[in-house]
Amino acid sequence: MEAYPAEYSAHELPLVILSGLGTRPDIVPTGGQSRRQESGARISTSSKECSGDRARLLLEQLLKQDGSSEAWSSPPSSGPQTLLPYRIRTIGRNYTLPARKAAPLPQSPSADGFQNQQAGQFRSTELHSPLSPLSPGSPIYPDGVFTPLWLAKHQWQVPAAFIAFFELSSGDDTAQNEQLQIDINAIRTALSRSGFKTKFAAVLLSDKSILRTPELEDRLSAIRRATTLDPKSGLFFMPPMSSQAEIATFVQSMLTTLQPLIVDYYRDLTKHSRRKKTRGGSGFLTSPVDGGAHALSTPGWNVRYDFKQGVYAEFRQEMDVAERHYSAAIDELFSSDGILEATPSWSPRWNEARLLCDVVALRVVRCQLWMSSTTGATLSWVNYRARVRDLVDRRGKGTQTYAWDAWESRWAEIMAQLIRRAAIPALQASDANAADESVELARFGTYAMPERAYAASERIPPFYLLHHPGYWLRMAVESTRARREKAMNIPDEDCIPPGQSPASSVAHRATTYDTYLVPAPHEEHPHAKSNSFDHLAETERLASAASKEFAGRGQMRASELLKLQLAQLQESAKMFEQALAVALPVWEECTWREDGWDSLFVPLLTLVQRCAAKCGNAHAHISATWELMKLRPDVALNGSTDLPSLLALTWPDHEEVHVQMHDRQRHSPIDVQFAFRDKGTNAGDHVECQLSLISRLAPYCKVAAHRMEISMSNGETVTIDHEDSESQEQQDNGLVDLSAKTKSTDGKLMLHADLNLERSHERTYSFPFSFRETGEVLVQSITIWVKADFASIEHKFSEPQNIQASLAYIRHAGRIEQRELPFTSTATIIVRPKPPKMQILLRGLHDQHYTNEHLSLDVELVNEEEEAVQVTAVASFSGEGLDLAIPSWTGASEDSPEGGIDVGRINAGAKQVANLLVVAASGPIPCVLTIEIKYTLLSDPQTPLKKTLTTDLELTAPFEATFNFAPLLYIEKWPSFFDMSPTSAADEPEGIPQKWRLGTMLHSLAARDLTIETIELRETSEVVGATYSLSQSREFASQTLKLQGTTGTEFDLLSRKLSFDDRRPTHLELLLDIGWRRDAESTLVTTTLPVPKLILPSSEPRVLCTVSPDAHVGHVTVRYHLENPSSHFLTFGVTMEANDDFAFGGAKFRSLSVAPLSRVEFVYQLLMHGSKTQAGSDGVQISPVLQVVDSYYNKALRVHSGGNGVNVDDKGRLTIVLP
């Protein structure tokens, strides 16, 4: 926009002139009002200026209404009461308005004047504005279409409102009043004399309020009467105000009152223009201005009136109206008989019209942006460009000139400036990206959505969505670049200043070169002596502005691309310093390196490399070359075979330079890869490390590192220094084994190897490394040093993905192969604690362990450490999560903890045995025996080492028991019912004695033979109401219980109730203690088995059978004892069944009555039949069946064995066994 007169591009604001509030030096009209001193009416007042704080505050508030720096867009809340923005100008007391009409031509007696005297007289009657093409003194006389002076007049000189401020003090009445009246009247007169319809208002600043000094009221009315000012809109009274807010309200209300008048002022002017337009240009055409042919044509006048109406509308802030008028003006200019078509293109008027046309188009776009019509604005922009291109092609010098590129660049930049001034919310650079939550907003940073008029149609050319200024500036940059190229191609003969070149060539230039707003060819050519335009500076200005716009919206790549293009342009113009300055930040920050956009990155690197070489920046040159060597070694080395020779060539004598680089910032032509061969290791153990150097250079390029350093996270380092060794055997696979040379010194491993990558492009160095401390260790960085001539390059790799190797060399079946490692983090290793080397051996365990068993275990501790150790051992024993008896160590001292023993010192290689006693649980549960030894090396008593031995013990019960409980005949006499002695002792049992037999069978469950020593019964609880005695039927001898064998014994039980009257059964709870041992040597173990609860009925009748063999073979006497311990008289039916085996002597059937508390014995003599007379191996067995039925209850009694020789099986069948 700067190419156009400022008045043309300025935004129109109603001009308000403040008189009597002092002048502000910072507000100086930019217009060229001083250019023309055609003075019009002069306003002069003699009142002194208002001063003091109040006047200052008032002026401040008034200046706040100045809208010249506001955004060019409608304010967000455009209510009906919104105040218009104004252009506020402060003057002192005196002001000169411009002349409204041109001065009449001097009546000079010149020949010309004389001849046209008539005309002159005629003219003098029809005076025009001094800026009209009709006024001979006008700069556009006679056929110019417009001058920016006209705009300056309205922008800076002719106010819409003239506000005069006067102080009104309460003191001196009349003199001040008169002075005021005179001044006000003088201003009014001057204004009316000027011919302008400027609104006038006077503001009286009183130092007292009317309420305080009522006489003020009279004075005011006097002034009003004398000056005939409208009390509402012409005269304002300002009582003293203290606060700023009060003053602000006063200013607001005053301007609100004046606003309709101001709008009316411009509306009147519009009406005037419209009237003149409708009246048509005929009047002017016929008026014989000197040389009618040169007069402005009707379309020209129409353009004037349309433009003026547009400007007036803009003053009124009616942008839609303004846009309509401006569009009409453009159409008028382009119309077939318009100025642009009708004026010859060599005429300066044509360029003037183009200028006006550009400005009008600019204003059209501005009005559209003002109304947020973004797509409309773009459309206008595109259409106008097409129109002008067409016009220049047809009527001008064509679009192949630098002037056209300059115009395109300007036109694009104007759009960028307009968008920026319009501050379109959708295109604002978002300073806080986080706030942009919605999709819409994020999208909007780049381009605006079409406004409603265009949004309806689904098709829209993408370019018509208004993009942010960066895009427009980018277009301007491209046009400027094109302009430079065209300027470069200006032939030499045209570059000579016109004064030194032949006239024919100058004339030729005039027809060839378009100089619309651009310098002439001899000034345009960049290399010409008389060059007046710096294309590169212009490009740089536009490019950096564009780049800033892009960067402000997070479009870093676009911004970097612009910078790169600028740097390339500057390099091509041999401006290496500037190019390097632009390219260096891009080089540092760009994403192309990381993202692999080599096609963009290589040009940048070559540019930096070349520029750095030219500028003497060896550091940047070496870095760029180093990076470029990876991507394009041929380009980087520029014919040399290696870096040193290139540097020697480029920098013949240069001092030492040290270049430090980092893999996050720079590429490297040498890659390093590192792998631990294992995922984990133990402290103190050696782990193999493999470090590879890989050159990315072409085969003919040489590179040699002279040092490498690996630094690990635990602070340890490994250094490999270069060592020239011709004799070093070079294996085909490039693996160099350094294990023989490894010498470790305090956290630093120093190695020497051939680091030259000349012969092989990939080398792997393998060396062992050991860690002392535990934890995770990772390779933090690998640094390589390369020495090249005067430069030493240090490149540090610290990104894990740049360090980790995925392949490692593995020796396999005598060959060395490359294999993929089975873990990903190859540069990380987990160092585990040093493993304990003490061994624990447990002796004395058996295949099977039994409940209650006592185990004596020998724990053998073997010291396999390399030195003597101090050992303590702790044993624990638990089963099913329960802690059982703590094992005890034989020989453990009193003060050692439970289950622990201080074993003491064991020399290296020695062993020691400790005896451990463990008592097994009484139930068959799985148990765990844990032996933990803690020891310290004598050399390092601070580091405890620990070793644990855990053994599972499955406990099994050694045997199970079955019990058989039956009645037995009490042979003694029962006590007589009639014989009760009342004198007997109270605790003497008086019940009937009953005898029982408890048979016990033990079944072996053990997997081996066991020796049973004893089997004993033991009562567990007191028996209530009875006495009893236990006796073993026969002495139990120690015997061996075979595998799955059975053994048993019997116990006799004699019970007697304490009282006759006690009829309850007696309950007996017993335990069976079995004493056994594993073998003859082992200790006796007692296993206790519970006996099921025994119930002894004391009042039930029972039948017992005893047998006594006779002397005769085949004869046997069987006795049945029918006991009735109850207190009832019972009658039984007794039937002996016939049997094939024997014949019996006795009652076949008899009825038997048994008195209470008595027993009856009845005997049968049995005689065996033939086969039964011969006793078999296990004697003779007969089964007599005797049925005893309780007659009363009709209940059969079971016959029990009453003594030896009679067995009763489960089914109740009685068997008599005879020897």
Add this chain to the structure above:
Amino acid sequence: MESRSPSIACIGIIGRHNNPLHISLLPVTGQDGQPNQERNRLEYTFMLNSSLDIFEARMPSKTVGHDFGLLHALDEPIALYGWLTNTGVKLIIVVDMGGRTAQTAEAGKTAILGLRTSDLTPAFQALQTAYIRLLRNPFYVPDDHDPRTTKLRGSLEITSSRFIKEVERIGRTWYPGITAI
């Protein structure tokens, strides 16, 4: 002057980590459909690279859908459209609003009337299908074309001639209003 209609000028396949996977340039064609002007590869590489900014800016708020629509229009004829696959691969189509001679009067209007965003959808879908077909090729390992994961050195661009031919075919075939490619 002959009327022109939009055509695809360039197709860019950009990897998950913003690395270029493939760039196809389609020449400006004349009346007979023959190329009469080659395009500058560097210039289009610049364009594709700069549109990554817009992907990045919109990515956080883009939750549903692949279609990024218009990324930006660099000039009157050149506009870039974007599409994101769910593996983070970005497809970018550069449309030249006057890239080919309008075969019919109707086609000539589109250069003036503009494009619907949905006009590009068939092309993007076809590209995505082609890319999926490429992924199904057992010899194509996507990780080898990713600078963060690859163990290979050198260019990471796609070399499958079948894929490249398909991309070029899509580029040549597309016209505004095509329903399927």
